Amino acid sequence: MDESKLRIIKVKESILEDNDADADKLRDELKAEKTFYINVMSSPGSGKTSSILQLIARLRDEFRIGVLEADIDGDCDTRTMLDAGVASVQIHTGGMCHLDADMSRQSLREIGSADLDLVILENVGNLVCPAEFDTGAVKDLVILSVPEGDDKPLKYPLMFEKADAVLVNKIDALEVFDFDMDRFTEYVRMRNEMADIFPVSAETGEGFDAAAEWVRAAAREWLCK
Amino acid sequence: MDESKLRIIKVKESILEDNDADADKLRDELKAEKTFYINVMSSPGSGKTSSILQLIARLRDEFRIGVLEADIDGDCDTRTMLDAGVASVQIHTGGMCHLDADMSRQSLREIGSADLDLVILENVGNLVCPAEFDTGAVKDLVILSVPEGDDKPLKYPLMFEKADAVLVNKIDALEVFDFDMDRFTEYVRMRNEMADIFPVSAETGEGFDAAAEWVRAAAREWLCK
Numbered sequence: 001m002d003e004s005k006l007r008i009i010k011v012k013e014s015i016l017e018d019n020d021a022d023a024d025k026l027r028d029e030l031k032a033e034k035t036f037y038i039n040v041m042s043s044p045g046s047g048k049t050s051s052i053l054q055l056i057a058r059l060r061d062e063f064r065i066g067v068l069e070a071d072i073d074g075d076c077d078t079r080t081m082l083d084a085g086v087a088s089v090q091i092h093t094g095g096m097c098h099l100d101a102d103m104s105r106q107s108l109r110e111i112g113s114a115d116l117d118l119v120i121l122e123n124v125g126n127l128v129c130p131a132e133f134d135t136g137a138v139k140d141l142v143i144l145s146v147p148e149g150d151d152k153p154l155k156y157p158l159m160f161e162k163a164d165a166v167l168v169n170k171i172d173a174l175e176v177f178d179f180d181m182d183r184f185t186e187y188v189r190m191r192n193e194m195a196d197i198f199p200v201s202a203e204t205g206e207g208f209d210a211a212a213e214w215v216r217a218a219a220r221e222w223l224c225k
Numbered sequence: 226m227d228e229s230k231l232r233i234i235k236v237k238e239s240i241l242e243d244n245d246a247d248a249d250k251l252r253d254e255l256k257a258e259k260t261f262y263i264n265v266m267s268s269p270g271s272g273k274t275s276s277i278l279q280l281i282a283r284l285r286d287e288f289r290i291g292v293l294e295a296d297i298d299g300d301c302d303t304r305t306m307l308d309a310g311v312a313s314v315q316i317h318t319g320g321m322c323h324l325d326a327d328m329s330r331q332s333l334r335e336i337g338s339a340d341l342d343l344v345i346l347e348n349v350g351n352l353v354c355p356a357e358f359d360t361g362a363v364k365d366l367v368i369l370s371v372p373e374g375d376d377k378p379l380k381y382p383l384m385f386e387k388a389d390a391v392l393v394n395k396i397d398a399l400e401v402f403d404f405d406m407d408r409f410t411e412y413v414r415m416r417n418e419m420a421d422i423f424p425v426s427a428e429t430g431e432g433f434d435a436a437a438e439w440v441r442a443a444a445r446e447w448l449c450k
Contacts, residue, residue, distance in 0.1 A: 043269045044380065073380060074380045125380065126351060128322040128354070145372060147373075148268075156350070157297065158297070
């Protein structure tokens, strides 16, 4: 990897009191500059990075794509993205467990969102706090992996309530774990009538054609393509 | 399950400014009443509940044990504990992503810690925020599961810095996932020179004799047994 490409920025917590209003303002700005911004949330280790790579492989011919890698510390995911030839910036949150709209804005400016069609935010791995803060993203994608168990919508309701789509990752490990897809869907529906649910494997690529099609349709609608 | 045994309490965020001082005070109180209190933290779905059951099976002949199940919502883990004949209270955090010392104290009072030798707190599933708040526990136990990946100490440094011991759960799935135990140990050591690391499987019970021995020794020392 070309080390000169590795950019790490520290974002500061917003001083704005009304994050929701600021998130709406950020969406207006993104609409004007024609950038589709999607927020990917999950627990640590659910496979956000590898899922994003699967989506990008299916979308990069059509869209100019960049990835914001938010972490408390470390730079491994940004290195993975750069190795795959994907424009990426590492965002350090200074210990914060989430990103708000203004932290998003600082990061989007750094990656140069005006020259991109699609920016993917890989949020901090956390199934609780990121759901409480509107990042200004147009869509929220939640990933849950099979080994985490099918009961998670019961325990982390807000995350599933906020999701526009849910990827159930690591379905290649379904035989090893006690995970019931019907039960999971039922629990999601208790929180969320609308979210599309896509069983996928970032390891084998299974299911990602449908998931990428969902992102493509949402991006096209936003970009009026 | 006897539904009359299901107790759900809502704890309130502390109004105390100095949580660290309050946590020290709580430890003094627990020392006086002869209760060993251990805080179990992990991502959602790492296997906290089943690991706690494995530990209890090996410790219940020696100690009077109770479990505090902290969740944003739901009561499934408390039901699991009660089904296993373990004294347990469900703690609802009102959306909060962590417990502080005073929330611990409210919960300990509810379960009647003075009549117990060992109280286990199953914290909210979250690898970020719970590490920032001293719960007043005597020891902090962190669980990471194999499917989450061996790079997590790089991304969630504080959690591993705070750990007195780390369980690496789901080692029965080591063949399915790319998890290198030596690399993981090396990453933990970057944050923490001291923490004992126990590879375990809550599914098969493998490794839990050693992990339970660690808890037993720490509890005996605290209880001056």
